[in-house]
Structure formats: C-alpha cells, structure tokens
Amino acid sequence: MLGYATIGVSDMEKAKAFYTPIVEAMGGTALFGFPRIQFFGKSMAEATFAICTPYDGEPNHPGNGNMIALRCESRDQVDAMHKLALENGASCDGAPGERMPTFYGAYVKDPDGNKVCFHILG
Numbered sequence: 001m002l003g004y005a006t007i008g009v010s011d012m013e014k015a016k017a018f019y020t021p022i023v024e025a026m027g028g029t030a031l032f033g034f035p036r037i038q039f040f041g042k043s044m045a046e047a048t049f050a051i052c053t054p055y056d057g058e059p060n061h062p063g064n065g066n067m068i069a070l071r072c073e074s075r076d077q078v079d080a081m082h083k084l085a086l087e088n089g090a091s092c093d094g095a096p097g098e099r100m101p102t103f104y105g106a107y108v109k110d111p112d113g114n115k116v117c118f119h120i121l122g
Helices: 012-025 075-087
Strands: 004-008 029-034 037-041 048-052 068-071 091-100 103-109 115-121
Touching (some): 004 037, 012 037, 012 048, 012 075, 075 091, 075 103, 075 115, 091 115
Parallel strands (some): 068 115
Antiparallel strands (some): 029 037, 037 048, 103 115
C-alpha cells in the first residue's frame, strides 16, 4: 500500500552521505534523484523513501510524531543499522530492544532531526 515516504533535509549532499551507507547496508541503493530529491530503496516496484529539500524553498523542520521506519532482516541488522547511523552523525532516540513481543526496534534522529526507526517484526 505504501508507495513512498519523504523527509525534508537542509543539506542534500550531507543527507545523501548519511543515508546512502545505511540504505546500502540494508540491501538497497540510491534509485534516482534530481537536484532537490533523492529516492532510496530496493526497486521502484517496492515502497521507497526519499529525502528532499522543501519545494517551497523554506527551511525544513521535522514534525513531532513523524517518523520513517526501515524494515530490517534480523535483530543483528537492527543493531548494526542503529550503530551505523550513530557513526554517521545521528543521535540516539531509543537504543535497540524489544518494544513488545513481536517488535524489535531502534530509533535515531538523523542530522536534520528526522526520526528514523530500524525494526523487525516477529
């Protein structure tokens, strides 16, 4: 059902440098982009996510309660993605752990303050 999700960034090159190694470590890639937007994922036939500088030219700002969740293959991958994000400039917003019996997740805020979850169900 999800086509794509987009988050705003203040510096496209800095944001691409942050997200590219994370996406690649999860088996994805930078799919395509233009000067103000970059799409990431495994293929355009699956849900993707994008980073962009706002169309209206105004500063980006993360919304309170907004978050993008990236599905991982294992708990080890959740842990690794959380660590990689922190190494690339994110701040911790929830250490890896079981949140409920069928959900294991970890949370970061990217360099622009956008909240990102790495998770696995089951």
